Amino acid sequence: MNVYQKKLELRWADLDPNFHLRHSVYYDYGAYIRINYFHDYGITQQVLTDHHFGPIIFREECIFRRELKMGDNITINLELLKAREDYSRWTIVHQLKKDDQLAALITLDGAWIDTQIRKLTGLPPAFQPIFGQIPRSENFEWNVK
Helix, strand or coil, X not given: CCCCEEEECCCHHHXXXXXXXXXXXXXXXXXXXXXXXXXXXXXXXXXXXXXXXXXEEEEEEEEECXXXXXXXXXXXXXXXXXXCCCCCEEEEEEEEEECCEEEEEEEXXXXXXXXXXXXXXXXXXXXXXXXXXXXXXXXXXXXXX
């Protein structure tokens, strides 16, 4: 897969008192596209529940480049920047673009948690090919740490 992206529509509730996108909504959009990717490719909420695992975030950072306002043509994408070979740990980046110009860059480091024992776990082997299909950043690297 080369690209996974979604078009976004800002809502009135997403705006701050300056009438541009509120800072915390950027993170919400990152979660939105990640969960949509998982769902679209078979890692649904029911699968996560049945197999007792889920994604967790260690670090999430957003760099803001351009103001986003109501009516702007906005897209967000999903790319894998780093990963262990078993996808137990990973770094994902999201580019929010306004008219194809970078408006914000979200970077997050994540892993998987066993939802029963509440400890870190690997991604079950049956789901590794799905995670492995995430489009890779041009700077992708395997992380051995």
